[in-house]
Amino acid sequence: MLGCVIHGAGDLRVAELPEPEPGPGEALVAVRHGGVCGSDLHYWRHGGVGDFRLREPMVLGHEVVGTVVSYGSGATGPAPGTAVAVHPATPCGHCPECSDGRPNVCRDTRYLGSAARFPHVQGAFAGRIAVPAGQVRALPEGLGLRRAALAEPxxxxxxxxxxxxxxxxxxxxxxxxxxxxxxxxxxxxxxxxxxxxxxxxxxxxxxxxxxxxxxxxxxxxxxxxxxxxxxxxxxxxxxxxxxxxxxxxxxxxxxxxxxxxxxxxxxxxxxxxxxxxxxxxxxxxAFRFSAEFDDALELLAARGEFDGLVSAVVPVGEAADAFALAADRTRSCKVLLEFGD
Structure with missing residues (x-):
C-alpha cells in the first residue's frame, strides 16, 4: 500500500508500506480520504511543529476517514464495510489530566502522526491503518466520507x-x-x-x-x-x-x-x-479536543455548507502536489488526499 512518509524538512516521500494486521483490541480501516493539516505542512516545511521535532521518518496524517475492514481479537465496533471516521488520540486514561476529564492535554497521549514522543506515533496517511477499535466512529446517516474528513479539524x-x-x-x-x-x-x-x-x-x-x-x-x-x-x-x-x-x-x-x-x-x-x-x-x-469529535460528526451531517471548504481531492501518488496546494493559501482551504478506490 502507498503511504506518505516525512523524513525531514522538505523531504516528503510516497512509499510502499507493509499492510498492517489488526492486533488485539484493534480495528483495521481502509483509508479513503486524509486531510492535509497545518501540522503536516509544518513537518514538511520545517521538520517539526512548535517544540515537536522529527527524529526519525514518520508517516504523516491524522484527519482520516474510510471503511472498516476487520477487527483483531477481542475488538468490536461498526460492522466491516461501514463508513467511519477515526479519532486520532489515544490518551493514557490515568494521568492527572485524564482523571480530571481533560484527556486532550494528557501528558502521555499517543496522537496519530505526531513527533511529540519518541519513537514517534506513526500517522494515518496510508492505504490501511490499524487503530484501537474505540477510536472508530460510524458516520451519521447522510454524511459522506468527503465531508466527514473535516471531523478532526x-x-x-x-x-x-x-x-x-x-x-x-x-x-x-x-x-x-x-x-x-x-x-x-x-x-x-x-x-x-x-x-x-x-x-x-x-x-x-x-x-x-x-x-x-x-x-x-x-x-x-x-x-x-x-x-x-x-x-x-x-x-x-x-x-x-x-x-x-x-x-x-x-x-x-x-x-x-x-x-x-x-x-x-x-x-x-x-x-x-x-x-x-x-x-x-x-x-x-485550546489544544486538540476530546468528546467534540462526535459532536463534529453530527454537525457535519446537518450542514452542507462545509462542502465548500474542501478545495481539492488529490490522489496519494501526487502527495507532493497536494502539499504544495495546501500550503498556497491563495488557492486552497482544505486539501484531501485520496487513497484506494
Whole structure:
C-alpha cells in the first residue's frame, strides 16, 4: 500500500508500506480520504511543529476517514464495510489530566502522526491503518466520507469555542482564516454567536471564511479597514502568529476572553500582557479536543455548507502536489488526499 512518509524538512516521500494486521483490541480501516493539516505542512516545511521535532521518518496524517475492514481479537465496533471516521488520540486514561476529564492535554497521549514522543506515533496517511477499535466512529446517516474528513479539524474548532465559554448572542473575532479559522467561524455560529468577524491578510482565505458563515471580513494587514469592530466579546486566535494574538488582545472588550488556538512558533512570543491586567482579559489556550469529535460528526451531517471548504481531492501518488496546494493559501482551504478506490 502507498503511504506518505516525512523524513525531514522538505523531504516528503510516497512509499510502499507493509499492510498492517489488526492486533488485539484493534480495528483495521481502509483509508479513503486524509486531510492535509497545518501540522503536516509544518513537518514538511520545517521538520517539526512548535517544540515537536522529527527524529526519525514518520508517516504523516491524522484527519482520516474510510471503511472498516476487520477487527483483531477481542475488538468490536461498526460492522466491516461501514463508513467511519477515526479519532486520532489515544490518551493514557490515568494521568492527572485524564482523571480530571481533560484527556486532550494528557501528558502521555499517543496522537496519530505526531513527533511529540519518541519513537514517534506513526500517522494515518496510508492505504490501511490499524487503530484501537474505540477510536472508530460510524458516520451519521447522510454524511459522506468527503465531508466527514473535516471531523478532526472541526473538533479542534468546537473545542476552542467551548474554551471561550458562552458565545451565544455575542460578537466573536477570529484571526486567521485558514482551514481551522474557517471552522472556528462555523463553530461559533453553531454555538449561537450573533456576529462573527474573520481577519486575514489573504483575500482568498477570507472568501472561504464567508463560506463558513462569517458576517464580516477584515484585511488583517490593514488597520484602517472599515470592517474592524471597535470591540468584541470573544476573540479566537487561529493564525499562530504573535501579531494575531496582539490583535485579539486589543480588540476584545474589557473582561472579555481570548483563546489562543494557533500554535505559536517555538520559544518566546511577545504579547501585550499589560492589557490582561488593565482590562482583566482572560487568555486561555485550546489544544486538540476530546468528546467534540462526535459532536463534529453530527454537525457535519446537518450542514452542507462545509462542502465548500474542501478545495481539492488529490490522489496519494501526487502527495507532493497536494502539499504544495495546501500550503498556497491563495488557492486552497482544505486539501484531501485520496487513497484506494
Amino acid at each position: 472541526l473538533s479542534v474548532a468546537l473545542h476552542a469555542v467551548r474554551r471561550a465559554g458562552a458565545v451565544s448572542g455575542g460578537h466573536v473575532l477570529v484571526t486567521g482564516a485558514g482551514p481551522i479559522g474557517c471552522l472556528v467561524v462555523a463553530a461559533a455560529k453553531a454555538a449561537g454567536a450573533t456576529r462573527v468577524t474573520a481577519a486575514d491578510p489573504v483575500p482568498e482565505a477570507l472568501r472561504y471564511a464567508a463560506v463558513a458563515g462569517a458576517d464580516a471580513l477584515v484585511r488583517a494587514d490593514d488597520p484602517a479597514d472599515a470592517g474592524w469592530p471597535d470591540e468584541v466579546d470573544v476573540a479566537v486566535e487561529a493564525s499562530g502568529v504573535a501579531a494575531g494574538l496582539d490583535t485579539c488582545l486589543r480588540r476584545v472588550r474589557r473582561g472579555g476572553v481570548v483563546v489562543q488556538l494557533g500554535m505559536l512558533p517555538p520559544g518566546r512570543s511577545p504579547f501585550a500582557g499589560n492589557l490582561l491586567v488593565s482590562r482583566e482579559i482572560e487568555l486561555r489556550g
